[in-house]
Each structure stands twice: as structure tokens, then as C-alpha cells.
Amino acid sequence: MNLRLIFVLIIALLPLFGNAGATPPTDKETPKLTAQQYIEAWKDEAIYQMVVHKIPASITLSQGLLESGNGNSRLAIEGNNHFGIKCHNDWSGAKIFEDDETKGECFRKYDDASESFEDHSLFLQKKRYEPLFTLDIKDYKDWAKGLKECGYATNPKYPQLLINLIEQYQLAQYDKLGLEHIKEKTTPNRSHGKAPNHNPSNNKEDGKTINLSNNRTIKISDNKIKFIIAKAGDTPEKIAADLDIAAWQIKLYNDFQKNDTIKEGQKIYIQPKRSKAKDETHTVSKGETMWSISQNHGIKLKKLYKKNMMAFGSEPSPGQKLKLR
Numbered sequence: 001m002n003l004r005l006i007f008v009l010i011i012a013l014l015p016l017f018g019n020a021g022a023t024p025p026t027d028k029e030t031p032k033l034t035a036q037q038y039i040e041a042w043k044d045e046a047i048y049q050m051v052v053h054k055i056p057a058s059i060t061l062s063q064g065l066l067e068s069g070n071g072n073s074r075l076a077i078e079g080n081n082h083f084g085i086k087c088h089n090d091w092s093g094a095k096i097f098e099d100d101e102t103k104g105e106c107f108r109k110y111d112d113a114s115e116s117f118e119d120h121s122l123f124l125q126k127k128r129y130e131p132l133f134t135l136d137i138k139d140y141k142d143w144a145k146g147l148k149e150c151g152y153a154t155n156p157k158y159p160q161l162l163i164n165l166i167e168q169y170q171l172a173q174y175d176k177l178g179l180e181h182i183k184e185k186t187t188p189n190r191s192h193g194k195a196p197n198h199n200p201s202n203n204k205e206d207g208k209t210i211n212l213s214n215n216r217t218i219k220i221s222d223n224k225i226k227f228i229i230a231k232a233g234d235t236p237e238k239i240a241a242d243l244d245i246a247a248w249q250i251k252l253y254n255d256f257q258k259n260d261t262i263k264e265g266q267k268i269y270i271q272p273k274r275s276k277a278k279d280e281t282h283t284v285s286k287g288e289t290m291w292s293i294s295q296n297h298g299i300k301l302k303k304l305y306k307k308n309m310m311a312f313g314s315e316p317s318p319g320q321k322l323k324l325r
Helices: 003-017 035-053 057-066 074-079 115-123 129-134 141-149 157-167 172-184 235-241 247-253 290-297 299-307
Strands: 097-098 105-108 209-211 217-220 224-228 267-269 280-282 320-324
Touching: 003 057, 035 115, 035 217, 035 235, 057 141, 057 172, 057 290, 074 097, 074 105, 115 157, 141 157, 217 290, 267 280, 280 290, 290 299, 299 320
Parallel strands: none
Antiparallel strands: 097 105, 209 217, 217 224, 224 267, 280 320
């Protein structure tokens, strides 16, 4: 066999031996979520947000789909951030950095994606988005346009992108489910949807605190409601200014009457109280009022009166057992 033939044979056989010592890949790429899988995972959370915060479920879902790429973006996978909310000055939680309008911008990072949905709802309660809550909750088109008008997005096509998603995937059906809960005055369960490529979390909220840069600490009650502890000299207007929400929200969420004043050390809710408490009953102690019991247990004042068949404005007697559920 001549040298030329040997050389040709070696070249021909190289592919058979070139990777002999290599380890074949074993990890398969995590499959990307489809829009339908994302909707199935997070529809219950969107309905919950609609009932509690009065934001159409279709809007929440369409924004989540669009902003997170069906939950497949790096922010969604590694940061549980489904809405692309940036850190801003009042954020002291975990952070994740991503190129956006500029390189390496700071975005909020959450322990669980459901926190991203809750934060999105609270974010839309900032003063700049107040006009949204004058719109018909059933009119997703007006809400989509309103988001653009309030400055949520710079893309001129943003409203139509949301509308297209809502109509393509029939997301308005979840608005109807939310409206049923609102009509019946019931709060839906939260699914805390876990998509295949989401980070696991135990989702424990009790005792969790968020420290803001303005010396306010947001806590979470046993009834899963965010609140702060009032400081000396606090008013609804002062608290609202510190938290960048509207004063009427502070008054409404805490069942304040016209001439009520805030005392240092009081629990002040920054989102709506529930229709029922975590505990079954409460035995009234001396000095307690229906309002103070409502605040302590995170139950709406009118609901507390109704559950106990008491006239609004009347007060309980020490030792009386009140129903909370």
C-alpha cells in the first residue's frame, strides 16, 4: 500500500475516532412555554388580582405574555419578574440586571412569580395610573389604550399588541370570571402557577417585610394583606405620598370615616382588606371596637358587621364572640 493511499484512509477514518473520548451531552434544553401553557399557569392569579385590585384579568395576562415572552425571558426565569418592572428608587429587594434601554439596567427580582403579579397591581396604583381606574373594568380595549396614555410603554403599538393577545387567546373570559367573584363578593383562590421553567419557591409570606428607602417598612399580615405601622404625625396624604399611591386608597382600604385621625402604632393597610379573616372567631376584649377588630384581623368593616348581624356603627360588648368567616 503506497503512502498516498494510507494518507487518504487516515483522513477518511478521522471522524470515527475524533470524538471517541468526548462525553455526549446529557442535558436537554428546557422546552419553551407556549402562550396557552402560560395562560393556564397564571389565569387564576390574574383573576385574583382583578378581584382584589380591580385590574382586568385579561390586561394582566396579556401584559405578562407580552413582557415575559410567555414566561420564557431571562427576567421571568431567573428573576420571576413577568412585567419588566425596574428597581426604581423605592426598591430595596433583590435585583437582577438586564440590558434594556441602556446596558445593565436594574430590574426587580422576586422569590416567587406570584409576587411579580402582586407588585404589578400595586405598581399600577401609582398616581400616574389613576385614570385607569375610572375606566370600565369590562373594557379591555380602553384599558390597553389607557396604559399607553399613562406612559406604561413607549411603543406606539403597545395597546394593539395587548388587544391582539386578548382576542387571539380569548382572555376576556377570565374578566367574566373575575366579575362573578366581585358580584358575589368572594375572593378566588390563587394558584401560584408553577411553569416548567420557573424557580421553585415555598411562597411563604407570613412575617415577610420590604424595607423602602423612605423609612417605611411594608409587612404582610396573617391574612396576606400588605400594611405599614403608622408613625407620629401620619395622615392618609403623607402615607400616600411616601408610597406613591392615592390618599383615597388609604382611606378606603382602612375604612376611615371623614374625621378619623391616624395614631402612631396603628396598622395601616395599603391594599384592600378581605371579606373574611384567617381566624374563625374573635372574643371581644375591653376597649376593642368593631373598627379595631377589623384592622387586627384584616377583614372589611362592613363584612364584619354583616357576618354578625349588627347595625353599622354599633359596638360589641366585652366577652362577645364575633364571627370572622
